[in-house]
Amino acid sequence: MLATMLYGPGDIRCEEVSEAKILHPTDAIIKLSASCICGSDLWPYRGANEVTAPMAMGHEYCGIVVEVGSAVKTVKPGQFVVGSFCLSDNTCPHCRFGFQSSCEQREFMTGAQAPYARVPLADGSLVATAELPSDDLIPSLLAVSDVLGTGWYAADAAGVTEGSTAVVVGDGAVGLMGVLAAKQMGAARIIAMSRHKSRQDLALEFGATDIVSERGEAGIARVKELTNGVGAESVLECVGMEESMSQAINCARPGGKIGFVGVPHGVTFDGQQLFFQQKSLLGGPAPVRRYLPYLMDLVLDREINPGKVFDLELPLADVAEGYRAMDERRAIKTLLRF
């Protein structure tokens, strides 16, 4: 079958690989309904993470189960499933505590930018729908797998509550999903920081009440101005760079919470500074499995439409163009069809 491989910075190839097959009794094989490219795929694509061997790309997935290992009990061939990009057994103490992304058996999904994929820990990672969903819901169900789940975790870690004020730093796909999540959680004020018209428009559509196009000190000053000099109780950091993290911390009020989901690259914190800033920090890979049933229901009930975040759709053969478009910020997020 064809699959997406990264050979080195900028070198993404759609090439023939061996068929996906069961390796462990806890595996399932799914036929993907669609796949997509994640902002985090750009780290190795841009050379920010080292690539020492060809990498099978893709960790966002949904589709039809075609085969299960002998130990798999909760899903069966023919069912439509969505899974988390963090694979987990969903039974260990960390999973039961709601942090499936720190599961004792945690693995990260790979190889999902392909028509078929092996899903390890299938029982713990996959959630099936009652019936096959309508085709037009596929992009939104796929979004639940990572980008929406991650934005949701950012809002959750930032403690967004009914009537609160939230700031979203980062107008990538995750940031936009953070806006949607904050809206669903009842935030009264959602300030999206974005310099790009198309992303601003999407942020407003997802529920942003204010757009701040300034960055750095000017951006912080603008957020302070919008919050009577106080800052926000919840800030979602959806980038992972030093500047965005500093912006996030400085937009939060003392006692406020920062949920950070952009994998930090080159970010450090000084303990004493963090102490006197008096802001709460929680980050990490999102425990999407915790949110999967709820978010899938929101999509199936057509209460949210996260699939709108895909603004480019390509056949798998053109995956390299999908990476390029996202790298050059011509596309927010690329959907891949088979």
Next chain:
Amino acid sequence: MLATMLYGPGDIRCEEVSEAKILHPTDAIIKLSASCICGSDLWPYRGANEVTAPMAMGHEYCGIVVEVGSAVKTVKPGQFVVGSFCLSDNTCPHCRFGFQSSCEQREFMTGAQAPYARVPLADGSLVATAELPSDDLIPSLLAVSDVLGTGWYAADAAGVTEGSTAVVVGDGAVGLMGVLAAKQMGAARIIAMSRHKSRQDLALEFGATDIVSERGEAGIARVKELTNGVGAESVLECVGMEESMSQAINCARPGGKIGFVGVPHGVTFDGQQLFFQQKSLLGGPAPVRRYLPYLMDLVLDREINPGKVFDLELPLADVAEGYRAMDERRAIKTLLRF
């Protein structure tokens, strides 16, 4: 009057200074019922913070109001009051949000290791009792001003709840108060990390269920062993050094919370490490003012006895010995009488 001045590392003096007097209309003058030495006073005493000019020491206080400025409305001469070491107006947005220690007008109390002291922002910082308290309650009421309030904040920031497991890193006075706080908040399991018999005994008296005397990797391993390999949901960091912070983070379970109240010295965090550890961090100077009324009531109702943390009592004239005894860890905390 006599007061305590620090001239440089190890050079603490009890010497004649001018009388405390009203400088601003929002000030009050109090006659202290007792004072004490704080673990944080040892930072400049040990040379870890630079001392460029003689410093008036002491920030923990309770006593009788003797004079108030023209703008003071909520306390009056003759009343017994306890105040927070962080002075605040208690009306600004940060105060109303419960983070009085980040008040827009915040000052830190000074000069309280003396028989009289000026308290700025008296209306916002002081809480009066209905009647004069019994003498034997003075040490416990004094403790509320900082050491108990700070231990309480550590437990609060660490999210201690009914039935939870808490680890306390640091067996200084604040750590011991953290144990007391966790007990009051209903923790089912309180693991105190301490190598000193007298402190272990006090920790057990305040509610610790387990003592871990190992440190570093061995200490972390022991906590993991006591928690079925999982770690604790709440960890109170009450030291402020690199090693203790690392211990705190590693004793917490993924998704667990660390409340850090030891002022960090030489502590840094790597963003990516913090991300994958997936633990919540909240520190800062304790918003003692938020807790004052509740904690004073607990003391007045004799439900808690935090004053037990004072294991050395000296006249003000011997304050230098009080510092030495704490520096050499011969005393946990020194009470000063006038």
